[in-house]
Amino acid sequence: MPSRRTGVAAVLAAVIALTGTAAVGAASPGRATAAVAAAAVPRFDHVVVVPFENKDYSAIIGSSAAPYLNSLAAQGASFTQSFGVTHPSQGNYVALFSGSQQGVTDDSCPKNLTGRANLGSQLIGAGFGFKGYSEGLPSDGYTGCSSGRYVRKHNPWVDFDNVPAASNVRYSTFPTDYAQLPTVSFVVPDMCNDMHDCAIGTGDTWLRNNLDAYAQWAKTHNSLLIVTFDEDNFSSVNQIATVFVGDKVRPGSYGEQINHYNILRTLEDAYGLAPLGSAATAAPITDVWTTSTPGPTPGPTPTPSPSPSPSPTPSTPGGIVNGGFEYGTFNGWTRTGTTAIADLPHAGAYSGAVGATTPTDGDSVLTQTFTAPPGVTRLTIWWKGDCRDTVKYAWASIAVKHNTSGTTVTPLPRTCTANGSWQQVTDTLTPGHSYTVQLVNHDDNYPGDPSITWFDDLVLS
């Protein structure tokens, strides 16, 4: 069996050498470009991807059935709008691994996918390591459809003839010295521990017992853990939980819409690999990294982009982070009271909603401290109010503290309006000076006349 696989691999290598040159060759010039563009995703020494089975987002995140997964979510980036691409399982695994379902629309086995590029073949072809560690796999290189609680349908690399048999190994060979891990690996729990046949709590405990040590190690060793699900369990939308934990991950909830293709694209960008299939049109995940700058935003519409800044907190030496809320999150902002990312933009896809359409108590505030970059003399802020009260009880306001000079300016004094239009206010800045901008909505919590304000597109010019 292994010798046959090796033979296939050898032939395949030859095929790649001939036909594959087109792809590799074509990718090579693009490679430099990709590397430049890919700077938005850090290159990790090790990434471990753990896919679980068939759970709705709401069955995991916020659920007491999955205490460890929720603790992981709190330690890392948790994606609140993450989706599978299809049903049933197998197509999702193939999609995550290769950027396409490759025509796989059912769980039947074996699927034999010949000569089709995938994350494993790409990594290995570029000199990186790849392994799939499968629990219950009876022997390394096993290609059978099932054995006990192991199933090949959750193990996509076996389907691709260009991934060597040596990459298909038993989970029992997962190293205890994590530095020995290949660059990228998948860990696939068996049909019980992946929550397919057993309770959520079983998989949750398995994850803690088996991968928490890696997760903690990853945080200090330029490494990453990705926990995701193949698909939901037939709610009305295919929404799943996805969590990133590790080094350079800025903890928080992230609201950009992602699916398996965005995750593949992110991994491909990390290693300068040409994105495959649907990953080519999927945005890489760039906003969760502490190394990221507000350069490429995930939203479809470009937002007025502040100049690049090396570090977003606590004071941004070089501009405002996420001033258009196009990250779909509050990255860069400090929040008090009631705030939400809103699908009601001045431009782009999102704005920041402060207050709510139901009564809130007192001030809700978005705050960010930044330093005006060289050449910047003006701050523009767009806002839109829906104030159902009078200004005595409810209002929108904007204050800019000039930290360097010790004064405070109020580009928007207390205003209560519900005229439905976006308006802009400005403040004059001095390059190199520090500023703290506060975006305020005040409501008196009186039933029936709630006040909410949307803010958007804080631009330095």
Add this chain to the structure above:
Amino acid sequence: MNRRILAALLSAVLLGSVAVGYTVLRARPAPAVDRAGITLDAPGLLLRDTRTGRLAVQDSGGERAGSALGCARLYAAAGTGVCLREGLASAQLVLLGSDLTERRSIPLNGVPSRARVSGSGRMVSWTVFVTGDSYNGGRFSTRSGILDTRTGTLAGNLENFTVDGRPPDPDANVWGVTFAVDDNRFYATLSTGGHRSLVRGDFAARDLHPLKDNVECPSLSPDGTRIAYKKALPNGGWRLTVLNLADLAETPLAETRSVDDQAAWLDDRTVAYGLPHSGTGADVWAVPADGTGTPRLLAADADSPAPLH
């Protein structure tokens, strides 16, 4: 007396014009010419052309402009459109801007059934059919979800909402959502234990409150006082009926053919609905909401109506 005569005259004129409209439509099916610049802002009737399966808009003169957008079910309000689109990997919930540009697409499980947008354009809901629930032996079940487009809050399964504060029974199904004007309250059908009830939902509280049995696919009138719905009949058909929310009094409408649809209110006096015609396809009809009058054909070869104001 004068007023009565005037009303009678007006009725005659209206009936006459309806008859003319009917003739015109039947004689010359509205050409669904693809046309750029269709918007959800101009007055008209949004519908799905059943010959092409694509979104179209019919103007007040009965002329239809088609789009290239294929949808299985449609609705729109206040410039927000929703198109439930069948797809290879998965059906999609597609949110449309008023110029029909795709603002967001979310993968749906199952087969598209119902779609609705709140009057303000903020809240969006959908219902799909799924298979595989253990409690009904492989027959179809429904799943419904709601998206708050302002906050991004997504409730993927209304069966996770409580019923009067308690988790619903495992066999619960929810379908046919319709929104109240406050963008928080909604009405829907809850099926559990063999009963199909009208429930009033509270999105913020994530709770459903049963109001009345045997009310399916509710559609709330623009003034918020009445529900148009399909009432199951002993013979297996459905009678389009209006429920007055204040006293739960029922008024059967003049449409006597079985209507299996979630009706759409054109205004506070008229509801529209799709009715399959012979062969494939359907027509959109309208009938007064007070039980009087007779059904009139609004659009041939169309279903999934939604008024555009």
